[in-house]
Amino acid sequence: MKTIDLNCDMGESFGPWKMGADAQVMPFVTSANIACGFHGGDPATIRATVRLAADQGVAVGAHPSLPDLQGFGRRVMRISPQEMYDLVLYQCGAVEAFARAAGARLHHVKCHGALYNMAANDEALSEACARAVRDLGGGALLYALAGSRMMACAERLGVRAVGEGFADRGYEDDGTLAARGRPGALIEDAAQAVGQALGMVEQGEITSLSGRRIPVRPGTLCLHGDQPGAAVFARALREAFQSHSIEVKAP
Numbered sequence: 001m002k003t004i005d006l007n008c009d010m011g012e013s014f015g016p017w018k019m020g021a022d023a024q025v026m027p028f029v030t031s032a033n034i035a036c037g038f039h040g041g042d043p044a045t046i047r048a049t050v051r052l053a054a055d056q057g058v059a060v061g062a063h064p065s066l067p068d069l070q071g072f073g074r075r076v077m078r079i080s081p082q083e084m085y086d087l088v089l090y091q092c093g094a095v096e097a098f099a100r101a102a103g104a105r106l107h108h109v110k111c112h113g114a115l116y117n118m119a120a121n122d123e124a125l126s127e128a129c130a131r132a133v134r135d136l137g138g139g140a141l142l143y144a145l146a147g148s149r150m151m152a153c154a155e156r157l158g159v160r161a162v163g164e165g166f167a168d169r170g171y172e173d174d175g176t177l178a179a180r181g182r183p184g185a186l187i188e189d190a191a192q193a194v195g196q197a198l199g200m201v202e203q204g205e206i207t208s209l210s211g212r213r214i215p216v217r218p219g220t221l222c223l224h225g226d227q228p229g230a231a232v233f234a235r236a237l238r239e240a241f242q243s244h245s246i247e248v249k250a251p
Contacts, residue, residue, distance in 0.1 A: 003247045
């Protein structure tokens with residue numbers, strides 16, 4: 001039986017501003033990437049989201065980002081490898097503390113938005129991120145774009161990395177994610193997302209926006225919790241995996 005993890009970015013509300021439908025999505029996912037306060041989230045939201053995940057047996061992950069609350073962490077900033085290390089370690093420590101208080105543990109780390117894409121394409125930033133995860137201790141996994149530099153850096157540093165694919169994003173020919181402003185970069189149809197997810201899990205490939213078949217063999221699939229209809233997507237994915245005899249569980 002094939003196995004896949006289904007992860008979702010969560011806990012991205014801030015104060016009275018609400019983002020996503022975490023309570024509706026949580027029953028369908030196996031890993032939660034919880035915002036750490038730099039692009040979304042705040043102490044109360046982190047605590048509540050960690051508690052929600054722990055109560056439902058969902059793996060608790062930290063979702064660190066660039067310090068860009070207004071831009072939701074999706075604007076590129078020039079940072080040094082040392083700044084990357086500090087950003088990841090600082091933010092993950094917050095989620096780890098809330099996980100420990102809830103009787104859970106920090107299972108994984110997955111960078112958010114621009115920070116994720118920057119690290120995937122920059123050797124020095126990838127290495128700094130992997131070092132931060134290693135130095136956290138506790139054996140936290142690193143979720144990274146499948147086939148990216150970060151995967152190789154993590155392996156070199158003895159950090160267990162899990163390659164990630166995206167059910168609701170379009171891909172370029174080189175296996176990177178298409179920029180959000182490009183037509184087709186965001187998949188808004190649940191059936192299309194299901195088809196892309198099944199292609200990755202069962203055939204180990206997807207079709208890029210230009211029509212090229214490219215290899216993508218993920219251990220985890222991401223669903224973005226901030227998109228409208230995230231709960232519909234999550235349910236559709238779980239139903240499709242069940243009908244195709246694909247087991248869904250955290251790595």
